[in-house]
Amino acid sequence: MREVKYAQLSDLEPIVAIDQQVIGHANRRGEIEKAIRNQACLVIKEGKATGFLLFNTQFFENAFVSLIIIAPEERRKGYASSLLKYFEKNSPTEKIFSSTNQSNIEMQKVFQKNGYTPSGMIENLDPGDPELIYFKYKKNQ
Incomplete structure (x- = not known):
């Protein structure tokens, strides 16, 4: 079953592994860990982590989705859309x-x-x- 949620520190290693698979190194580990600690990282799982989304609110005080990464073997299955839809419902600002x-x-x-x-x-x-x-604009549901 597909599940989107705010990432926990227990999700750090699987998320970093996906990121490393895509970009070839683990240089964003610190950024990802900080986002998890600040509740600014979503993870999508279907049995295992298949992707993640990072966001912040420093873009003129609006939500900014800074990164969406989906494991290469899991692309084109709607995971990025699922992350965006979840974020749209839970965005801390009206504009995304x-x-x-x-x-x-x-x-x-x-x-x-x-x-x-x-x-x-x-x-x-x-x-x-x-x-x-x-x-x-944020989805209000």
Whole structure:
């Protein structure tokens, strides 16, 4: 059964393992642990951890989904959408922002599928690959 919840410290190792599988190193371990301690990390499980979402509220005092990572073998099964939907219901702010590189077509499709609106672009973060900003109002249910 698919379950989304706020990550606990017991979820740290499986989450770091997924992140390492995707980016090739464990450099974000400290960031992930801090997010878990601050209740700013969601984990999705179906028997085992299959992905996670990190967020903060430092984007002009609005919620910002800074990272969504799904294990490569579990992609295109709706896990990213499940994380976003859970976050939308539980967001600490009414406005939710996120972003992805222009080259990340799959994540752009996830945002579009979930009703996020393009909200601008930031140049010069990654040379030749602008960051696309997305926006949505919190779901009130």
